[in-house]
Structure formats: C-alpha cells, structure tokens
Amino acid sequence: MDESQARQPGELSFIVILLIGAVALLWEAYRIEGFPSLSGAGIFPVLTAGVMAVSLIVLLVKETRSRTQVQQEASSATEGWLVQVAPPKIIGYMVLCGLYVASIEHAGFWLASSSFLMISLLLLYKRNLIPVAVITGGVVAFIYIVFATIFQVYLP
Amino acid sequence: MEVALSYFLMSFTDPYLLFLVAMGTLAGVYVGAMPGISVTMAASVLISFTFSWDVNAALALMVGVYCGGVYGGSRTAILLNIPGTPAAVATALDGYPLAKLGEAGKAIGICTVVSVIGGFFGIIVLAIGAPIVSDVALLFAPRDFLLLALIGLLLVGSLSEGGLAKGIFAAALGVVIGLVGLDSLTAQPRLTFDSPSMLGGISYVAAMIGFFGLAEAFYQMRLLHVAPVKQDVSRITPSIATVLKFLPLSLRSSIIGVIIGALPGTGGDIAALIAYDQAKRTTKKPTRPFGQGAYEGLVAPESANNAAVGGAFIPMLTLGIPGDAVTAVIIGALYVHGLKPGPMLMIETPHLFWFIVGALVLANAFLLPIGLTGIKVMARIMSVPRAVLIPCIILLSVVGTYAIQNSMTDVYWMFAFGILGYFLKAYNFPVGPIILGVILGPLMDSSFRRAVMSAHNDVLEFLASFLTSPISACLTVFFLVLVFSQTPLWTKIFGRRAAVNATAPSQ
Numbered sequence: 001m002d003e004s005q006a007r008q009p010g011e012l013s014f015i016v017i018l019l020i021g022a023v024a025l026l027w028e029a030y031r032i033e034g035f036p037s038l039s040g041a042g043i044f045p046v047l048t049a050g051v052m053a054v055s056l057i058v059l060l061v062k063e064t065r066s067r068t069q070v071q072q073e074a075s076s077a078t079e080g081w082l083v084q085v086a087p088p089k090i091i092g093y094m095v096l097c098g099l100y101v102a103s104i105e106h107a108g109f110w111l112a113s114s115s116f117l118m119i120s121l122l123l124l125y126k127r128n129l130i131p132v133a134v135i136t137g138g139v140v141a142f143i144y145i146v147f148a149t150i151f152q153v154y155l156p
Numbered sequence: 157m158e159v160a161l162s163y164f165l166m167s168f169t170d171p172y173l174l175f176l177v178a179m180g181t182l183a184g185v186y187v188g189a190m191p192g193i194s195v196t197m198a199a200s201v202l203i204s205f206t207f208s209w210d211v212n213a214a215l216a217l218m219v220g221v222y223c224g225g226v227y228g229g230s231r232t233a234i235l236l237n238i239p240g241t242p243a244a245v246a247t248a249l250d251g252y253p254l255a256k257l258g259e260a261g262k263a264i265g266i267c268t269v270v271s272v273i274g275g276f277f278g279i280i281v282l283a284i285g286a287p288i289v290s291d292v293a294l295l296f297a298p299r300d301f302l303l304l305a306l307i308g309l310l311l312v313g314s315l316s317e318g319g320l321a322k323g324i325f326a327a328a329l330g331v332v333i334g335l336v337g338l339d340s341l342t343a344q345p346r347l348t349f350d351s352p353s354m355l356g357g358i359s360y361v362a363a364m365i366g367f368f369g370l371a372e373a374f375y376q377m378r379l380l381h382v383a384p385v386k387q388d389v390s391r392i393t394p395s396i397a398t399v400l401k402f403l404p405l406s407l408r409s410s411i412i413g414v415i416i417g418a419l420p421g422t423g424g425d426i427a428a429l430i431a432y433d434q435a436k437r438t439t440k441k442p443t444r445p446f447g448q449g450a451y452e453g454l455v456a457p458e459s460a461n462n463a464a465v466g467g468a469f470i471p472m473l474t475l476g477i478p479g480d481a482v483t484a485v486i487i488g489a490l491y492v493h494g495l496k497p498g499p500m501l502m503i504e505t506p507h508l509f510w511f512i513v514g515a516l517v518l519a520n521a522f523l524l525p526i527g528l529t530g531i532k533v534m535a536r537i538m539s540v541p542r543a544v545l546i547p548c549i550i551l552l553s554v555v556g557t558y559a560i561q562n563s564m565t566d567v568y569w570m571f572a573f574g575i576l577g578y579f580l581k582a583y584n585f586p587v588g589p590i591i592l593g594v595i596l597g598p599l600m601d602s603s604f605r606r607a608v609m610s611a612h613n614d615v616l617e618f619l620a621s622f623l624t625s626p627i628s629a630c631l632t633v634f635f636l637v638l639v640f641s642q643t644p645l646w647t648k649i650f651g652r653r654a655a656v657n658a659t660a661p662s663q
Contacts, residue, residue, distance in 0.1 A: 051328040055328065
C-alpha cells in the first residue's frame with residue numbers, strides 16, 4: 001500500500017467532527033431565509049456550507065477505503081494518535097495557552113504574559129530559573145518598549 | 157507622470173519611510189530565516205501593529221517584510237534543509253546538498269544575487285503590466301470577478317498538499333468565515349448562531365494569525381529536538397563571471413515566476429517548484445546532477461519565487477484578488493486602512509500603486525547588502541531554540557490580534573483557529589486556501605448576487621451570460637479546463653500521452 005492511500009490515526013473521526021460542523025453550518029445558512037432565492041442573502045452561505053459538506057463526504061468515502069498508517073512504535077490506533085497527531089506534550093501546551101488567554105482579562109496582560117512565558121520556558125526550554133527569568137524579563141521589556149511605547153499599541 | 161514619479165520616489169526621499177522599508181526588509185530576511193516562522197505568519201503578526209499608522213508607513217513596512225521574507229526562507233533551506241518559507245521548498249533540494257559539500261557560503265551568495273535579479277524582473281512586469289490589467293479589469297462584469305475568484309481558489313486548492321477534496325474544503329471553510337456577520341447588501345445577519353458578538357463578523361486578521369501564527373507554533377513543537385547545524389558561511393559574494401553564467405537561467409525562471417505569481421491564488425512556492433522542474437529538464441550540463449548540489453537547482457527557484465512577488469501584486473492591486481497567502485494578508489491590511497484594492501484603486505489612488513512599486517524597488521535593493529552581510533548575526537538568530545521562539549510567537553500573536561480592534565473576542569477566535577489549524581495541518585489539510593477564501597468569500601458572494609440580479613434572477617439568462625462577452629467566455633473556458641483537469645478522464649488521456657512521450661526517446 002502506498003503512503004498516499006494510508007490515513008493518519010484518528011483522521012476518520014476528525015473528518016466526521018468536521019462534517020457535523022459543516023452540517024450545522026448548512027442548517028444555520030438555511031435559517032437565513034429558508035430556501036434561498038438566487039440573489040438572496042442566504043444563497044452563498046448555503047452553497048459554500050454545501051460544498052464543505054460534500055467535500056467532507058468525498059473525503060470520508062475515500063478515507064474509509066484506506067488503512068490507518070500507524071508508526072512502528074505505537075501498538076494501537078489510539079497510541080498512534082497520541083504519537084503521530086496529538087502528542088500529550090502539544091495537547092498540554094494548548095491547554096496552557098488556553099489558560100493564558102482566559103486569564104488575561106482577570107489577571108491583567110503583564111502578569112498573565114510573564115507567568116505564561118516563565119512556565120512555557122521552564123517546560124520547553126528546560127533550564128534553571130535564572131536564565132528563564134532573564135529571557136522572560138527581556139521579552140516582556142521588548143514588548144513594552146517596542147509595542148506599548150514606540151508603536152503605541154493598546155495591550156489587553 | 158510627475159505625480160507618479162514623486163510617489164515612486166517617496167520612500168527613497170523620506171528618511172522615515174526609507175528606514176521602515178529597510179527595517180521591514182531586515183526583519184523579513186531574519187524572520188524568514190527562522191525555521192518555523194513563515195513569511196505569511198510574519199506578515200500577519202507584524203501588520204496587525206501597523207493599523208494605527210499612516211497607510212504609506214504601514215505599506216513600506218509590509219512590502220519590506222514580504223520581499224525580505226521570501227528571500228530569507230532560502231537561508232534555512234540551504235543550511236538546515238528546513239525551508240523557512242514554502243517558497244523555499246525547491247531551494248532545499250539542491251541547497252542543502254551544497255551545504256553538505258561545504259559550499260553553503262557560495263550558495264547563499266548566488267541565491268542573494270539571483271533573488272535580487274528575479275525581484276527586479278517581477279517589479280518591472282508589475283509596473284508595466286498592472287496599469288494594462290487594470291484598464292482591462294474595468295471592463296469586467298461581476299460574473300468575471302466571480303470566475304477569477306473561483307479560478308484562484310480552485311488553483312490553490314488543487315495544487316496544495318493533501319489533494320483536491322481537502323483543498324476545496326479548506327477554501328470553503330475560509331469563505332464561510334468571511335461570510336459571517338451582517339450581509340453587505342441586505343444587512344441580514346448570516347451564520348451568527350444568534351450571537352450578537354458575531355454580528356460584526358470574524359476579524360480576518362484574527363483568522364490569519366490563528367491559522368498561520370498559533371497553529372504553526374503548535375506544529376513546530378513537533379520539531380523541538382531538531383538542533384541547528386553550523387556551516388561554513390565565509391566568502392559569500394559571488395564573482396561577476398558566476399553571475400553572468402547563471403543570468404540566462406535566472407531570467408527564464410523569473411518569467412515563469414512572474415506569470416505564476418500573477419495567477420490568482422498561486423504564489424512563490426508553486427512558481428519555484430515549476431521553475432526548478434523547468435531548469436531540470438532544460439539544463440543540459442548542470443554543475444552537478446540535480447538533487448546533489450547543482451547551482452542551477454538553486455538559481456531557478458530563487459529567481460522565480462522573488463519574481464513572483466511582483467507578479468502577485470498585479471491581481472491584488474488591479475482586481476482585488478490575492479496572488480498568494482501573503483498578498484491576502486496585505487489586502488486585509490489595505491481594507492483596514494480604508495482602501496479597496498481593485499480596478500478603481502488605480503483610478504482613485506494611482507499614487508498608492510507607484511508608492512508600492514517604489515517601496516518594492518527599494519526593498520529589493522536592500523536585499524543585496526542585507527543578504528551578503530550580517531552572516532554571523534544571522535547564524536546566531538537561526539540558532540535561537542524553538543523552545544524559546546514558540547512562546548514568543550504565541551505572545552506576539554495575542555498582542556497582534558488584540559491590537560486590531562482592542563477586543564478580547566478576537567483573541568478567543570484567534571486561539572480557536574489556532575487549535576483548528578493545528579489539527580488541519582496534522583491531517584494534511586492545506587491552510588493557505590482558508591486565508592484566500594476569507595478574503596475572496598465576500599467578493600464572490602457580492603459578485604455572484606450582482607451577476608444574478610443583472611440576469612433578472614433568471615437561471616438560464618445567468619448561465620448564458622458566461623458565454624456572451626469575450627472576457628467571460630475566456631474565463632469560463634479556463635475555469636472548465638481547470639475543473640476537467642481534476643477529473644480521472646483528464647489523467648487517463650494526458651497521463652497516457654505523457655507516458656508515451658517519456659518512452660519515445662528510448663525507443
């Protein structure tokens with residue numbers, strides 16, 4: 001089997017999730033004006049959401065015919081998904097980013113950003129606290145000087 | 157003419173604008189050279205900071221970042237075998253073998269010179285071609301804009317990785333994102349799920365930063381362990397004889413680059429691959445076999461992808477249709493500045509066109525000194541670990557998104573698009589068509605409905621209108637050929653013919 005015919009672990013489920021989203025969009029597009037007139041506000045959203053759904057159905061049919069390609073180090077599809085598509089390290093970091101974005105309004109931009117940078121560097125860069133604190137201080141100072149002072153950008 | 161010249165020279169004579177073009181080019185080269193930061197990502201993050209600026213200053217920076225970024229991508233392609241930008245994918249094919257042979261310095265030198273040659277070629281074509289295309293574009297009916305946008309999306313969808321179905325899905329997703337909010341013709345809410353916060357639509361810059369900045373940052377986490385390789389990069393200025401030797405190939409590749417760049421939806425990445433293929437087929441005696449360190453394999457893609465910059469500006473400025481993902485970002489910025497790229501731009505604000513041409517010339521001129529010097533600084537910047545770079549990109553993405561309209565909602569959208577973008581990339585869905593779709597969606601929607609209205613809402617009259625004017629007929633035929641080329645029948649006919657041709661010489 002050549003590689004183009006193989007699918008990644010979890011690809012089918014991902015396409016199904018996208019398809020559910022596309023159908024929801026199609027329904028929302030239909031709600032604009034019911035069955036849309038040819039030059040109405042609803043015609044293009046219906047057509048586009050329809051194209052999304054059809055392309056996903058085509059993909060779904062194509063992918064169900066192919067076999068999941070799991071790397072040798074993974075013993076099952078779930079393990080393959082965790083190795084090839086969504087390693088726990090990346091998912092964990094996404095959660096950290098989510099917490100950072102959610103905390104900006106409550107903790108303020110500077111505190112949230114400094115904490116996020118420090119934790120990120122400790123987790124990814126894996127150095128002692130001193131170099132991490134120096135880099136964090138440098139980046140935050142750079143943002144303050146360049147964006148807040150020179151470019152006069154409003155910060156969250 | 158005098159006014160045009162004064163705007164052309166504006167960035168040369170105004171020290172502030174001169175500084176911004178230089179800084180933009182410098183930032184573009186260095187950012188483009190950092191593995192993991194694409195020029196689209198750099199442009200989308202950087203331009204968000206310029207929304208409060210004067211339009212000329214913002215354009216000067218953007219043009220510099222674009223030119224510098226396309227060139228900068230070749231550095232990592234040669235030194236690390238990691239193309240800094242998609243446009244440098246073809247460069248890595250022979251660039252990295254050259255670095256392994258210890259000729260990285262010479263390769264970078266030649267790359268710089270041919271990039272500048274290609275860049276200037278593209279700008280000349282832009283200066284001559286855009287006013288002509290703009291005059292023709294005034295004759296375009298709404299259906300022609302619809303066809304052009306469809307051609308652009310189909311081209312970018314079919315040529316991108318992952319196959320046609322994934323490309324079409326990505327383009328349609330972008331169009332849907334672009335359609336959210338109040339309808340521009342009837343003010344009806346569309347795709348808002350009854351949420352008042354969605355009535356104003358989704359900021360396309362938030363979508364761009366999410367899909368190109370955050371998603372890419374997450375994706376780069378897979379490569380945290382890849383360590384930079386140190387190469388010998390002394391003596392990089394090539395001799396005049398070397399430049400003259402490669403000049404004909406450089407010019408040939410530039411022609412390909414500018415044509416591909418000028419097609420809606422296709423940019424430097426595709427131009428570079430086609431030019432590489434052309435060089436491989438037409439060069440009889442390469443310096444080394446292709447793929448093993450042939451200088452011709454470096455000259456062709458680098459000339460083409462820089463020439464494509466000038467080419468990509470043609471549909472962007474004259475038709476309002478992006479030539480590639482970066483010009484889609486620049487169009488987004490122009491909208492924010494209250495400008496409307498399209499046929500009327502050359503009539504209402506011709507000075508803007510000549511200002512952009514002038515800034516492009518200047519940015520290209522800056523490429524030479526920036527590219528041929530500062531190697532040690534470049535080597536240090538390139539060795540910044542991804543573990544430090546990734547959190548910084550995320551922080552800048554948040555700051556840049558918030559700066560658009562001081563809204564945390566935009567930041568939440570950006571974050572959501574970042575997560576979605578990561579999984580799309582992981583499953584080999586192309587991200588470029590999404591951004592083109594976001595920009596082209598509203599244009600396609602209004603063009604389609606205007607075309608239907610001008611056909612009195614009659615389906616037959618509407619379909620017949622595609623064949624009544626010569627422009628529409630040409631575009632319709634081109635579109636249908638493109639659609640046909642994606643069918644199995646096309647592969648059956650032309651695949652067999654190509655196979656026959658390939659075996660003919662050996663018989």
